[in-house]
Amino acid sequence: MILHPPILALTLAALVSAGALVAASAFAVRLLGRWNLASGAQSQIDLEKRTYLVAVALRFAMAVEIAALVLFVFNADRMSAMFVGAMCAVGALNASVYGFPALFAKIALFFGASLWLAADIVDARGRDYPLTRWKYGLLIALAPLALAEAGLTIAYFLDLKADTLTSCCGKLFTSDRPTIASEMAGLDPRMALGMLYGGFGVVLAGAALARRSARARPLYGVVSLAFFAVALAAVVSAISLYVYEHPHHHCPFCLLKREYSYFGFLLYAPLFAGAALGASAGALGLVRTPASLAHAMPAILRRMVVLSALGFAGFVLVATWAIARSGLILTG
Amino acid sequence: MSGWWARQRYLLDYASASLWRRKGRNLVLWAIFAALVFILGSVILFGSAIRREAALVLRDAPDVVAQAMRMGRHDMALASDIAKLKSVRGADRIEGRLWGYLYDTSTDANYTLQTPSAHAPDLALQKGEAIVGEGVARLRKLSEGKHLFLVSPAGRLLKAKVKKVLSPESALVSSDLVLVSAEDFRAFFELAPDQFTDIAMRVRNPSEVGTVSGKGALALPHYRFITRANMARTYEALFSWREGLLLAIATGAILAFAILAFDKASGLSAQERREIGILKAIGWETSDIIRMKLWEAGLISVSAFVAGMTLAYLHVFAMSAPLIETVLKGWSTLYPRFALTPHVDALQVTTLAFLTLLPYIAAVLAPIWRTASADPDRVMR
Amino acid sequence: MIELQGVSKIYRQGRSNEIAAVCDLDLTLQDNRVTVLKGPSGSGKTTVLTIIGCLARPTQGRVLLDGEILSGLPEKFLAEVRRRTFGFAFQRFNLIAGLTAFENIVLPAYPLAPRFDTLKARALELAETFGVAHRLDLNVDDLSGGEMQRVAVARALINDPRVVIADEPTANLDSERAAQFLDIVATLKARGKTVLMTSHDPRIWSANVVDRVVEMADGRIVEAA
Ligand SMILES: Nc1ncnc2c1ncn2[C@@H]1O[C@H](COP(=O)(O)OP(=O)(O)OP(=O)(O)O)[C@@H](O)[C@H]1O
Ligand SMILES: [Mg+2]
Numbered sequence: 001m002i003l004h005p006p007i008l009a010l011t012l013a014a015l016v017s018a019g020a021l022v023a024a025s026a027f028a029v030r031l032l033g034r035w036n037l038a039s040g041a042q043s044q045i046d047l048e049k050r051t052y053l054v055a056v057a058l059r060f061a062m063a064v065e066i067a068a069l070v071l072f073v074f075n076a077d078r079m080s081a082m083f084v085g086a087m088c089a090v091g092a093l094n095a096s097v098y099g100f101p102a103l104f105a106k107i108a109l110f111f112g113a114s115l116w117l118a119a120d121i122v123d124a125r126g127r128d129y130p131l132t133r134w135k136y137g138l139l140i141a142l143a144p145l146a147l148a149e150a151g152l153t154i155a156y157f158l159d160l161k162a163d164t165l166t167s168c169c170g171k172l173f174t175s176d177r178p179t180i181a182s183e184m185a186g187l188d189p190r191m192a193l194g195m196l197y198g199g200f201g202v203v204l205a206g207a208a209l210a211r212r213s214a215r216a217r218p219l220y221g222v223v224s225l226a227f228f229a230v231a232l233a234a235v236v237s238a239i240s241l242y243v244y245e246h247p248h249h250h251c252p253f254c255l256l257k258r259e260y261s262y263f264g265f266l267l268y269a270p271l272f273a274g275a276a277l278g279a280s281a282g283a284l285g286l287v288r289t290p291a292s293l294a295h296a297m298p299a300i301l302r303r304m305v306v307l308s309a310l311g312f313a314g315f316v317l318v319a320t321w322a323i324a325r326s327g328l329i330l331t332g
Numbered sequence: 333m334s335g336w337w338a339r340q341r342y343l344l345d346y347a348s349a350s351l352w353r354r355k356g357r358n359l360v361l362w363a364i365f366a367a368l369v370f371i372l373g374s375v376i377l378f379g380s381a382i383r384r385e386a387a388l389v390l391r392d393a394p395d396v397v398a399q400a401m402r403m404g405r406h407d408m409a410l411a412s413d414i415a416k417l418k419s420v421r422g423a424d425r426i427e428g429r430l431w432g433y434l435y436d437t438s439t440d441a442n443y444t445l446q447t448p449s450a451h452a453p454d455l456a457l458q459k460g461e462a463i464v465g466e467g468v469a470r471l472r473k474l475s476e477g478k479h480l481f482l483v484s485p486a487g488r489l490l491k492a493k494v495k496k497v498l499s500p501e502s503a504l505v506s507s508d509l510v511l512v513s514a515e516d517f518r519a520f521f522e523l524a525p526d527q528f529t530d531i532a533m534r535v536r537n538p539s540e541v542g543t544v545s546g547k548g549a550l551a552l553p554h555y556r557f558i559t560r561a562n563m564a565r566t567y568e569a570l571f572s573w574r575e576g577l578l579l580a581i582a583t584g585a586i587l588a589f590a591i592l593a594f595d596k597a598s599g600l601s602a603q604e605r606r607e608i609g610i611l612k613a614i615g616w617e618t619s620d621i622i623r624m625k626l627w628e629a630g631l632i633s634v635s636a637f638v639a640g641m642t643l644a645y646l647h648v649f650a651m652s653a654p655l656i657e658t659v660l661k662g663w664s665t666l667y668p669r670f671a672l673t674p675h676v677d678a679l680q681v682t683t684l685a686f687l688t689l690l691p692y693i694a695a696v697l698a699p700i701w702r703t704a705s706a707d708p709d710r711v712m713r
Numbered sequence: 714m715i716e717l718q719g720v721s722k723i724y725r726q727g728r729s730n731e732i733a734a735v736c737d738l739d740l741t742l743q744d745n746r747v748t749v750l751k752g753p754s755g756s757g758k759t760t761v762l763t764i765i766g767c768l769a770r771p772t773q774g775r776v777l778l779d780g781e782i783l784s785g786l787p788e789k790f791l792a793e794v795r796r797r798t799f800g801f802a803f804q805r806f807n808l809i810a811g812l813t814a815f816e817n818i819v820l821p822a823y824p825l826a827p828r829f830d831t832l833k834a835r836a837l838e839l840a841e842t843f844g845v846a847h848r849l850d851l852n853v854d855d856l857s858g859g860e861m862q863r864v865a866v867a868r869a870l871i872n873d874p875r876v877v878i879a880d881e882p883t884a885n886l887d888s889e890r891a892a893q894f895l896d897i898v899a900t901l902k903a904r905g906k907t908v909l910m911t912s913h914d915p916r917i918w919s920a921n922v923v924d925r926v927v928e929m930a931d932g933r934i935v936e937a938a
Contacts, residue, residue, distance in 0.1 A: 003575070003576040003579065005375075005376050005575075005680075005684075006679060006682075008583070008683075008687065009690075012686060012687065012690060012691070013690060016690060016691075037785060040772045041726060041772065042725075049788075052618050052701055052704070053697075053698065055619075056622055056697060056700075056701060067682065071682050071683070071686065074678070074682070075679065082564070127790050128787075335826060338826035339824060339826035341826075349812065353811040353812075603810070606807075610808075611809075611820065612792075613768055613801055613803075613807070614796075614821040615796025615872065616796075616821075616824055617788065617793075617824060618788060618792075619789070708768045709763035709769040711803060712759050
């Protein structure tokens, strides 16, 4: 255990948001058994009142989680100085087996919470709150994820010891063993960029289709997640090389550092937003449109699809700009 | 979107007016919050400034330093011992270092006298030349081309022409530094030509540092081998538990504050409850009230945060943290002359925000909701 | 048109001390009429106002506004209907102390977030109509009882509601002020508003502007004229 202020802060954040989600899902269980909007009984009125608390607590937890995701990566980067062989966040995350799982759990929770938020916004437009059961069912499913996230985060911090020998981005992304990371990095940069631009074409086509046809929306959700993966692969195998102007520096985290003028934020923010919006629109597209949302829901989903495509476009634009202004020329 | 923002502006407007109407009560909470941020902020800013200082010292430190020991005390290293170390495999760039402290009575300050490393060609010096740190230049009113005069404790005089003043950005490590040629150094401190202060080694493969210093210790049993990792650990150990102690106390303070905030937010006056009821009866909705109350909480906490943070900054960097100095005094043995360079980064500010704003908002959320969900028909009674 | 069909309101439902404040009540209010509820204390008059005004949901029965069913709507939508349709004038005025008359008048419009200059113009016009334009910048604590009531009425009208609901509007007023209030009611009616009041005050029941007096007892209507 290394007791640093950011570690204390992240532990607190994990506990608070997991606590909020667990409490909310305990309420969700109660709600699913008794929800009947038509009733004027006091118990129903009390349930309804409590949904306001859940809505505000979950928004709070989500804001905390997004901030914590950023702080987590930053802190890992800062801590890297304490581990032999670590030069950036990758090394610090590798210093414990729980490092990367904790990061992935945070990202998964981000997508889950985005979906919940989207469902909440859509639901509030229907006069009979038609998605309430669906939404609270999802909440119950998210609680274990939140617990896992908090558990992994705390386990990671408890497991850290100064002076651990670890391997950094240089190793991770050029390992002889075929790991996902090294596969991603090993990808030919030109091929990765080809996939990125090709994938973006598919995204645009999918968005155009999903804007018009409700049935194409779940498909667009899948396309969004796939593009998210392709984009991350392109960052690791090609875009990072251009940003660092170094033919072997494959690291998705160093981008976030001040040395590269926090370029990573510009790159990742639209990508994460695009993926979260697209995936949520896709998941909500699976729900049959309730009568009370006949107008509102398709309109919101359409807007989410458009915003998602705009987010992806922002990512592609920023990446292209980084490549264009880079001094590095990859001859392959 | 613009409609959303217009609505928030009205709610914000009401929230600020409402805070102002109860300024006496809110001021207490505000002041406690600001004080909490101030204390925590001081610890965090101070801690990371120290760590930064240590990191800068360590960055330029050699991988392994060998110190001769005699009767348990640091002794001079000998050139013949350096030769013995050269046979150790894995170590390269082995060199004897010359450095020492000088108390200068004329300016009442401690200088670090040192010779430049053979591997830093830009700092290479001829006899009669010197490079001085920014602090020394300031105290002695020196600039390039002027002459520096130093008197040793034994009364020897050193006269050297200033070749360069080190740039202020590295002031942290080099402010009190005076670099002179080896010849001048030995003459000034009356050292024999085969004597060195200690021996520095570089190890190419970081995972072999331990093995190399182990082999070195076999070759020179009367030497103490200190790796950079050792130094880092010493810094870390010395600081971590002090900081940990302060943070543990701070955690208690945060908890106490959260309870206070919870209590304040729950214990609304009858007047305030009535107001909420009126607002709901005349057309506000539960979520409008929640948002308005969140604006209130946001205004209080963010302004207190900024105030506390600013005070902490001044406390640590303008006044060298007199209030927490006693607890952290251990550091003064490492840094007899410490002057922290102002440095704040996003990580510290975010951390502080997590430690103070997050518990506050979390604590008031449920009371705010409870207030907001009061039945509007109450006001009719 | 507002219809109550078989409306009941039970407080503390399911507990030993539960109270049926309103039982199985049917009532229809026509547009642009002035209706007064009267009856002994505790007969459920205020409860009926809160149900019609969307401040509370009935335990049973239906409330319809122009044929649209309101009972069973979640609070969010009830609040929307409330600020669009109803203006309230309370017995104790319920102005917010510490704010000026102007600030009190514009409060109901905040959630609708209109342009501020439109809102201001509207508040001025209402203040002029009710003779409190010269008092707008005063703290409401410094107003006289009659002025407070007129500020409260102006506030009730700021969102241009169709229905004005007033609970015991004259209980705190002397007879001269009560007469003035009846003038205000006449103004409202002339502007096409529907007015619903409760009152113990015989001067109100017998006033000319009042179209209809409904008598209640024990949560039921006993006599509708
Ligand atoms: N929130 C509440 N909880 C419990 N009982 C209530 C509540 N509100 C009203 N009651 C009860 O419901 C009954 C009807 O109350 P209501 O205020 O509607 O009567 P009212 O006709 O307006 O009386 P008054 O003329 O005194 O104003 C009363 O017995 C009252 O005690
Ligand atoms: Mg009453």
